[in-house]
Amino acid sequence: MPDSHRPNTNPHGLAHARELQGHLSWLDSFSGAALAVLATASGIYTYLGVSSLLDDTGALSFFAAAAYSIAVSVGIFVFWSYLMRLLPAMRTAAAKLKLMGAMVLGSFAIIAMSSWLNAAALAGAAAVEQHLARTVQDYQEALEQAHDTAVSAQALQRDVARVRQSFEDLSEQEAAGDLSGLAGRGAVFRVLRQKAEELAALEAQIAAQTELIESAFDEGNVILSRMRALIVEPGAVEARSVAFSEDAVRLAGLVTTLRQLSVAPLVDRAAEDLSASVVLPELDASGAAGQDAQASTITSVLQVLALRAESLEEAAEQVLARPAPPEVTYTPISSADAVILYARNFVPSWAGAIAIDLLPAVLVLILMVTQGAIRAGRGDLPAEDTLTLAELRSALHAMREMEALDRADQVQVEQAGAPVLPREAQGENISPLPNPPARSND
Incomplete structure (x- = not known):
């Protein structure tokens, strides 16, 4: 080749x-x-x-x-x-x-x-516990933010007290005759005392909220502690999730309560009404000069009142401008959804x-x-060049079996007196030759 x-x-x-x-x-x-x-x-x-x-x-x-x-x-x-x-x-x-x-x-x-x-x-189960832990963290942030906002609103009590004290001092000066020049408790004195009493009532209302705010915050921390204990508690996570959801509802209510306990909106409205709702008393000086002095002093008091109201309103609006606590809602989740949500x-x-x-x-x-x-x-x-020794032995064994079958068929046909055809010519060959020659009995 x-x-x-x-x-x-x-x-x-x-x-x-x-x-x-x-x-x-x-x-x-x-x-x-x-x-x-x-x-x-x-x-x-x-x-x-x-x-x-x-x-x-x-x-x-x-x-x-x-x-x-x-x-x-x-x-x-x-x-x-x-x-x-x-x-x-x-x-x-x-x-x-x-x-x-x-x-x-x-x-x-x-x-x-x-x-x-x-x-x-x-x-x-671990993914569901991760969801519970993330929910506790969100609730804690909402609770602390609502508490901080409420405490910041409580700080407005000092601003209200300062304004109240200024009007009380002015009223004492008017009573001594150092303000309008007319000693006594006349029209100017009554205007000053009127606003001082309004601010005193607002100050008392703010002070009453302090205990409620601290009580709600302490209760919220107790619920958070119980929720954290449920996360690490042994047992089926499904049963713990039920108790967890009940505490989550209570905690959400406490966060809403803390938001409502903030006095910043109340102080803001009171500051707007401080200068707008002034009941002017009748001038009670005996002479025209005295009444003119009272009118002039009342005008000055109203200007001071407007300035104090503006400063108080600005302080309240700073508290109102703080971001509101996030709305947190606990949603039960299956383990399959949890492993997808917290796949990282x-x-x-x-x-x-x-x-x-x-x-x-x-x-x-x-x-x-x-x-x-x-x-x-x-x-x-x-293919024949890649045969292994075992494959070659199997092929030779198969050839010997085919030859033995051919000889057996030949003997049977000779005994019957019929011409003998090779097995290939009898249709047993997969690829028979065209027009195979017949074999004689000789």
Whole structure:
């Protein structure tokens, strides 16, 4: 045979290909069992994940969860069995890309129907506890913010007291005759005392809120402590979630109460009314000069009153401008939803849940690389040149059996006196020759 038509007969590559083929034959002996174990394990965790989603615990729910997990196990086993057999056998790049696209699509389907449920079974309770802890943190921030706003409003009591004291001092000066020049408790004195009494009433109302605010804040901290204890308490997380939700309702009510106890709106309205609602008394001086002095003093008092009211209103508006406490509402959540919502906190669990389903993809890629190496080692040798000694012995044994059958058929036909045809001519050859010649009895 010319060298240009001689097939590739690299002995080292052929030996390597035979070695790899032997390894694959040994690995095939337990690959199916290993794949079945992986599929069964995924099905078990899928069953646990589905069970956590079902509210009913009766027989119907059990059979529903079992049916779903069995379907997942069978689907995973069949899907990867197909790919482990077909993808390594593909010889063209186009066929490999198409099957790899199918593998990617099937992997997404497996994650959607199984992996997230596996993650729920692995870390569902911890994810629900994470949700409870995040809710406690939100409630604590809302409680502290509402308390800070209420305490800041209580600080307006000092501003109110300062304004009240200024009007009392002015009234004392008027009584002594140092303000309008008319000693006694006349019209100017009554205007000043009127506003001082209004501010005193507002100051007393603010002071009465202090005890209520501290009481609500202390009760809220007690509830928060109880909620934190429920998070770390042993036992089923579902039962703890029920008690947690009851405390969350009480705490939300306390946050609303603290918001309502803030006196900033009250002080703001009082500051607006301070200068707008002035009851002017009748001027009671004996002479015209005295009445003019009273009128002039009252006008000055009203100007001072307007300035004091403006400063008090600004202080109240600063408190009102503080951000309102966030509206926090506890929403019960299932373990499957919790592992999705807090997926970043449970990356190892997600990795394990996905790996148990997609680990066979690595085996498929290993098989594909190995089969490619085997083909490269064999080169373009014909099939008969790549036979191993065991395969050659099997082929010779089969040929001897065929010859023995031919001789037995010939003897039987000769005894019957009929012409004998070879077995190939009798239709037993897969690729018979055209017009096979008949054999004689001689």
